Amino acid sequence: MKHNFGAGPGILPHEVLKQAAAAVIDFNGTGLSLLEISHRSPEFESVLNEAVKLVKELYEVPEGYSVMFLQGGASTQFALAPYNLLPEGGKAAYVESGVWANKALKEAKFFGDVEVVATSKESNFTYIPKDFTVPADAAYIHITTNNTIYGTQMHSFFDSPVPVVADMSSDIFSRKVNVADFGLIYAGAQKNMGPAGVTLVIVKDSLLGKTGRKIPAMFNYQVQAENGSMYNTPPVFAIYVSMLTLNWLKAKGGVAAIEKENDAKARVLYEEIDRNPIFKAVAAKEDRSHMNVCFVTENPEHEKPFLKLCDERGIVGIKGHRSVGGFRASIYNALPITSVYVLIDAMQEFAEKNK
Ligand code: PLP
Incomplete structure (x- = not known):
């Protein structure tokens, strides 16, 4: 999947x-x-x-x-x-x-x-x-x-x-x-x-x-x-x-319902980025997007191996835009929160391996 x-x-x-x-x-x-x-x-x-x-x-x-x-x-x-x-x-x-x-x-x-x-x-x-x-x-x-x-x-x-x-x-x-x-x-x-x-x-x-x-x-x-x-x-x-x-x-309950889901997806993902020592968010905190979550690795050498891990986990489309670099997780309406948890698991596993 x-x-x-x-x-x-x-x-x-x-x-x-x-x-x-x-x-x-x-x-x-x-x-x-x-x-x-x-x-x-x-x-x-x-x-x-x-x-x-x-x-x-x-x-x-x-x-x-x-x-x-x-x-x-x-x-x-x-x-x-x-x-x-x-x-x-x-x-x-x-x-x-x-x-x-x-x-x-x-x-x-x-x-x-x-x-x-x-x-x-x-x-x-x-x-x-x-x-x-x-x-x-x-x-x-x-x-x-x-x-x-x-x-x-x-x-x-x-x-x-x-x-x-x-x-x-x-x-x-x-x-x-x-x-x-x-x-x-x-x-x-x-x-x-x-x-x-x-x-x-x-x-x-x-x-x-x-x-x-x-x-x-x-x-x-x-x-x-x-x-x-x-x-x-x-x-x-x-x-x-x-x-x-x-x-x-x-x-699904219309825009109000999806907004709630989108907020929840964004919240758990930003929480992980802020907590995980490997990654750091790109955007100013108050302006963080609930649709496109951009983050980078503190150490540039971690970028390629993390992408490889994502690939192994079936996580696709996460490479950041060339003008920002790093990663961009787009969490549009149709992306289930379970997929966000798969990404979070990969981030945690990567941090564990690279302590
Ligand atoms: N505006 C925004 C905010 C976009 O993200 C994009 C494409 O990514 C565009 C405009 C350009 O859209 P289109 O490819 O439909 O011309």
Whole structure:
């Protein structure tokens, strides 16, 4: 058995994979593969409607927001957010909390002025910058709620006089959020929601259509929303698997229930890192992510043998990102706490052997 701590694409529930595999052969008794059915068929329309309904239910999305399943990954949203929300000659504020935030702000520069209100670049993004004022003349402020590479997460949000745009790619549906606090939420599906190939976008309708610029249809949130994510052929498989995963989450008790589980997984793992003399956490304590747990060995010579031990224990995907080094245990929604205990056992065994 493998314990998948990979950062992205991340782990999906086993029962979801089984259902998805069966649907590839015969989708709901239609005699056709999910990959062959028309996206305009009633069967697929009900999948898409169900997926949208589940997003609205799980996040209690208020009236006045559109939920869309688009393509191009979160990286496309780095550009589409300013394309749709930043007026000609306007300014957007960005919190630079990691490489993804940096990529997002670079794309915004194609559309207007960018003010980086805070950065933690000088520390290689080991903390969430909190000391900033949101400029009241900005069209929006952009944040990254969880920094996948560095293992930092925003555990509280701030009052903002302007709409908040949030990249939630790596903590979507992992904890409760108040959607009404955000103007735009986007997330590539492939960490906590489904396979790569679909991106969730939740946008407040009243913010749209105000930039004064013409936006090509595929990049235009209003067009996509009016067409119910079906302006062109949607990524049928990715939407179906996302729907199954959201259904799985609902059956588990929804976002509040998974948040509890995620907190418990993070707590036991950080406790072990803090207690174990071999390992040390990378992120500032108050900003530690409950999704991506980054840690290093005090002695660099311990890195390779610990990776080898992990491999022997079926622990996969734990090597840290090259810009941080060490290890990154991604403990997304579908990873059971039993897998975290397997990792903890390996850490304890390694410490025992290397006393
Ligand atoms: N934003 C965050 C926080 C991410 O972790 C990632 C990918 O890991 C991205 C954006 C880029 O996502 P995509 O590959 O879907 O473009």
